[in-house]
Amino acid sequence: MLADKKKITIAIVDDHPIVLEGLQKVLMQAYDYVSTLCFSTGGEFLNFIKKAGTGTDIVLIDITLPDINGIDLCREVKTLSPDTCVLAFSNHNERSTIMRMLQNGASGYLLKNCTAGEVVSCINEALSGQIAFSREAREIMARPSARDWQVLPALTKREKEVLKLAADGQTSAAIAVQLHVSPLTVETHRRNLMQKFNVKSITAAVKVAMEMGLLG
Amino acid sequence: MLADKKKITIAIVDDHPIVLEGLQKVLMQAYDYVSTLCFSTGGEFLNFIKKAGTGTDIVLIDITLPDINGIDLCREVKTLSPDTCVLAFSNHNERSTIMRMLQNGASGYLLKNCTAGEVVSCINEALSGQIAFSREAREIMARPSARDWQVLPALTKREKEVLKLAADGQTSAAIAVQLHVSPLTVETHRRNLMQKFNVKSITAAVKVAMEMGLLG
DNA sequence: TTAAAAATACCGGAAAACCAGTAGAAAGAA
DNA sequence: TTCTTTCTACTGGTTTTCCGGTATTTTTAA
Incomplete structure (x- = not known):
């Protein structure tokens, strides 16, 4: 994985401290110049961008959060800070959930069982303006089973x-x-x-x- | 958190690489002499203890695994290696699940939203022979709602x-x-x-x- | 081999869910 | 204000579930 030279700011919204730790470790190893901001509720992150403005390049959002669901949070983030790339980082593997997330402006979707490498490459893809999926998320999108087609x-x-x-x-x-x-x-x-x-x-x-x- | 002087071996069974990373980071910081072994399926870990024997002090087991559920895995581990302390590390917050885990020989239960400190202190408690719960798991056990009482x-x-x-x-x-x-x-x-x-x-x-x- | 657990099957009756269609009132959005 | 959605409510009929029992056979564990 090539390290990016210019500094990037990545926020993580997840109520699992261990996941926060894990992502931080992975990001520190992958990028030379990165600052990671951790939030355990959607409200905390919304307050942050309201105050600190739109300096966040990427935000990884869990779908299941204590105060708000990730889908709604995504929409609010994109309203407040359209330039921030939102990536879902979740256990939910229903096509409908992924669709919903994309409809609300997300730049991609990572299943929580993806590898550290996938996290980094998805972030890179999102930074370059692409829509990024982890392996399994891509498979879910590629194989639309009858049930999954219908939106939530x-x-x-x-x-x-x-x-x-x-x-x-x-x-x-x-x-x-x-x-x-x-x-x-x-x-x-x-x-x-x-x-x-x-x-x-x-x-x-x-x-x-x-x-x-x-x-x- | 006091670092333990003698070397301990901790296995982790979880199909989320990021969680593995996070736990590794936390354990490395907390203990001077620790070796962490990561497995992403129950089968892998069972194979390991069948071959390598019973040298594992602690194993953290996720309830939701690709090949076997954590409850059954716990029982098998305790059969093969009774001296290994099993700690559940899971999102499941139903009292019945915790009970099942304990019935099958687990030494404690950690909710995945617990802090890094809780992980370490629970491991220490388990090593000293106690039953260990993360804060929220303890609360669930303490406040038995009518429904939750019944076992799975x-x-x-x-x-x-x-x-x-x-x-x-x-x-x-x-x-x-x-x-x-x-x-x-x-x-x-x-x-x-x-x-x-x-x-x-x-x-x-x-x-x-x-x-x-x-x-x- | 024997005891326990699981799977099978029945009766009759009451309660509830489901189906198909219609339609007025209230609340929100354009 | 007008249009659309949501919430409300109805008729009348069919199907299914749920309740209370009981009871034989098969499988599994001790």
């Missing part, structure tokens, strides 16, 4: 509530009481949920939602 | 099959056809599943199973 369905507030309660084993009647609506309304939401997830039962919808990290 | 239910082969097919939205009748049994048999399995998970519907069972990583 955008659920309404009410639908999310219904889905969550249904996932806890509550009946439509019980859900209706809690949401102060008619059981018939709940049933309508149920049907819309099944349609959006393209499945034949709420049970299957819950499974897909769990896979996509929309629940629990 | 041991599902039979058939139950797993039924659950998986039900999670895909299939009806009992459809499942029966695929498994070449009576629909009534499938219904019995369904009921047993709900009982084991202590929930009121298969939908809820699927959610819990997904949380515990038993599905998908």
